Amino acid sequence: MATRPVMRALLLLSVLQGTLGLAQTQYASPATPTVPVPGASSPWLATTKPGATFGTINAPTQLAAPASFEDAKIAHVVLGAIAFLFVFPLGGIVIKVWPHRHIVWVHAAIQAFGLALYIVCVGLGFWMGAQLHTLDRYHALAGYIVLAMLVIQPLLKLHWFHAAVPRVAAFMHVHLWMGRISLMLGIIDGGLGFRLSGSLPGPHLSEGCKIAYGIVGGIVWCVYVAVCIVWVELKKVPRAAPPSPGAPPEEVVALTLADQDARDKSMRPKTGDTVVTASAVDSDVESATSLPLAPRRPSHVVRV
Structure with missing residues (x-):
């Protein structure tokens, strides 16, 4: 007979424990789902603030550019x-x-x-x-x-x-x-x-x-x-063909003078052009050649 109060107490404790567990399951707040936060590498991606309503958190959305x-x-x-x-x-x-x-x-x-x-x-x-x-x-x-x-x-x-x-x-x-x-x-x-x-x-x-x-x-x-x-x-002024090896002296002289004369004619100012000083150079300064605009003549005689 002495064991009946003990059994009743154990039964009452088990019932109370089950009731508390059921109450915690029903009334506990739902867990917030974990959403991967998009990297801050792009200003086009938006992140959800912590206070957002449950059910509206989705993948990162594209908003208008800043x-x-x-x-x-x-x-x-x-x-x-x-x-x-x-x-x-x-x-x-x-x-x-x-x-x-x-x-x-x-x-x-x-x-x-x-x-x-x-x-x-x-x-x-x-x-x-x-x-x-x-x-x-x-x-x-x-x-x-x-x-x-x-x-x-x-x-x-x-x-x-x-x-x-x-x-x-x-x-x-x-x-x-x-x-x-x-x-x-x-x-x-x-x-x-x-x-x-x-x-x-x-x-x-x-x-x-x-x-x-x-x-x-x-x-x-x-x-x-x-x-x-x-x-x-x-x-650019075409240059005369160089004399072939072993050419006679007369041919060498003629080709040299012809090439010099062609250069003189190409650099002679035309009618109406402004004649500048001899220190002025042609406009093609990037070609690594400084050509005077004033006409020039052969300064020496070719000797053979």
């Missing part, structure tokens, strides 16, 4: 296009077609303005690339290479402005061809930038902008090549 980021993107495109589709080609063409005594300074001013535009363009691109973690993409790498080439360009022409430094022809040719290569790479890198932009989240440029850039870039490059390479090469 105004500052979108403005930087447009400025990056516009500055790069102006630099490589207008300023740099203009500076390369004007030095070939404008025979001005200060054409070197005009060329330097135009190219310096283009370099300033491109430095700002690269700065904006670096900021956007840091936000999107795209600094190691092909568009960014090509931009670094082009910027390095353009920064080196003025150093290869500084000897033009110092009389104490000899005019080394090798520097002139390196400057000339490095400028042409950097212009070509810059135009191509713009197309790579359009392609990279299309693979990233956020608003994209229209296909019309990409097509227009490709057409204008192709036209600019063709005009630049036609003027700075083809037309300049055709404008």
Whole structure:
């Protein structure tokens, strides 16, 4: 009989324990689901705040681009296009077609303005690339290479402005061809930038902008090549064929005088032209040849 109170107490305790467990199960707050937080690498991805209502937390959604980021993107495109589709080609063409005594300074001013535009363009691109973690993409790498080439360009022409430094022809040719290569790479890198932009989240440029850039870039490059390479090469004075080995002395003298006379006629000022001093040089200063505009005659007689 003494065991009955003990059994009743144990039974009562078990009932109370089961009741408390059921109450905790029914009235406990639901667990908040764990959602992977999108990386802060892109300003286009939104994250859910901790106080959001249960049931509305989903995968990261794409929102409208921040105004500052979108403005930087447009400025990056516009500055790069102006630099490589207008300023740099203009500076390369004007030095070939404008025979001005200060054409070197005009060329330097135009190219310096283009370099300033491109430095700002690269700065904006670096900021956007840091936000999107795209600094190691092909568009960014090509931009670094082009910027390095353009920064080196003025150093290869500084000897033009110092009389104490000899005019080394090798520097002139390196400057000339490095400028042409950097212009070509810059135009191509713009197309790579359009392609990279299309693979990233956020608003994209229209296909019309990409097509227009490709057409204008192709036209600019063709005009630049036609003027700075083809037309300049055709404008150069043809040289007479050198005498063959073992030619008689009379033939050597005749060929030498004919070549000198052809050069004199090509450099003689035309009617109405302004005759400048003998220290003035031809406008093709990038060809490593300084040609006086005043006519000149053979200064010595060829002796055989």
